[in-house]
Amino acid sequence: MKRDLAAELRRPSALSERAGKLVFSLCAAASLVTTGGIVAVLLHQTIGFLQAVPFTRLLTDTHWTPLFAEPRFGLWPLLCGTLLTTGIAMMVAIPCGVLAAIYLSELAGERQRRIVKPLVELLAGIPTLIYGYFALSLVTPALQQIIPGLSGFNALSAGSVMGLMLLPVVASLSEDALSAVPTGLREASHALGVRRTATIFRVVIPSASPGIAAAVLLAASRALGATMIVAIAAGQQPQLTLDPRDSVETMTTYIAQVSLGDIPTGTLEYRTIFAVGLCLFMMTLVLNVIAHRLRRRIHRQERP
Template structure:
């Protein structure tokens, strides 16, 4: 293979020789003359990449088609203007905000748990833990991310909620609080691991600069290292929020399945994902308006995470530019 592949240098040499004898330099086409085997590999690799793109396009196509069918029967004004979501009732209402509020509420609770704990774990692992503790703790924590979410869901329902009820007596058996907290615990390793990578990547020179100025190790961490790692931390946070918004099993099991427009963490709510599970597992016939609601909800969910990601990318780019 290596004999038949012409490197640019190998091509340039005879060309230079030709120029010396007064003839025109040879055209560079020889560089592109790749053997059949390489062309096949290139095509195969392209197909691998294209597969995921076409899958995404396919999903978008179905989502778009079904959503359009849904909106031919339900006004978008009702969809965005109502706060009641009762598509299975005799008197149907299609106010998406009842589901959006459930998603936003549980995600906010999850982030309120995951962000401080994840970030502080990352600081500990990267800056303070002795290297042996770090070698043991980091994989252990990442193991937490491997627990199936259904286990987390039942943990929220049967352990965390009863414990919380001891403190908050009027907490419902299904509630946003327990589900949100457990979802946060699930996300801690993700934030901790990604933030730890970002903190670890901060050059030692910056730490030394701060130490050399007489900063303590804590003020070095919080005044210099964390700000320098902020684009990585922002990226970790974004991924975590997307994960929280998309999380399905925990909220389907522990948060209840009652769509309501509320930000009260004590009562049952239903998230967008939990609603999709409820309908797709229930006995609603396909092709009906009731069934199409899940595509409309899915499209809204997609839009939500899409906006999040665009926002986060801009944020990360802005930080990268600054530092």
């Protein structure tokens, strides 16, 4: 039987190929359109808000009480609350995460690695709500035993539990960065008679530092945007304080609080959440962009 080579080689019909391409590109566009829409809504509402409340008042006032009879719109209390919980979270997540990454990448044997790595990553799969209750009902009472005067809702407990939540983010991405360091560098160091700890801390980690920095920044941007833990365990009182024992309200908590309430749409109170949201979005955007650049730099390094 004569084979039909022409039929075998025939390209798929132009129509089906184009339809397929369209479906794929629409899916890809969906995320782009969503981001664009969110930015547009945030900007639109924020501009409306700024027409009523000038930008300088946001920065000069020290109280945030938009729902009171005499509203005040100082952004600092929310900003402080967010930065405080984020800072505490990072103080837990960075050392624990990086040390866990060093253990996984440099010290653990193949068998330990296969067991420990999934366990660490399991932490990332726990719903944030559960972390929140863990902070409120377990960590806070425990901390109250040690620290007198710790209020029931406080930044310390919420922040440190958030740090635990972010540990796998830091650990997993840092471990990727450490594993990407060429074996040749470790060998060069060992061959010069350098001990293992010095090799890890002075050869491997410096080479992986852009990747570790990217991991830290991504975790920080997650901490800024985290809502559930701080809403449950840090309280809802906007206070201008950097005392970790105090109750604070973060930007995310405020947005959640107002969104769940019965503020009528279109009012100034309603618009506050968009202004706060835009502020939050810009902070995380900056962190994400820096992290992205760092990661791109590593990928360039890997391909000489």
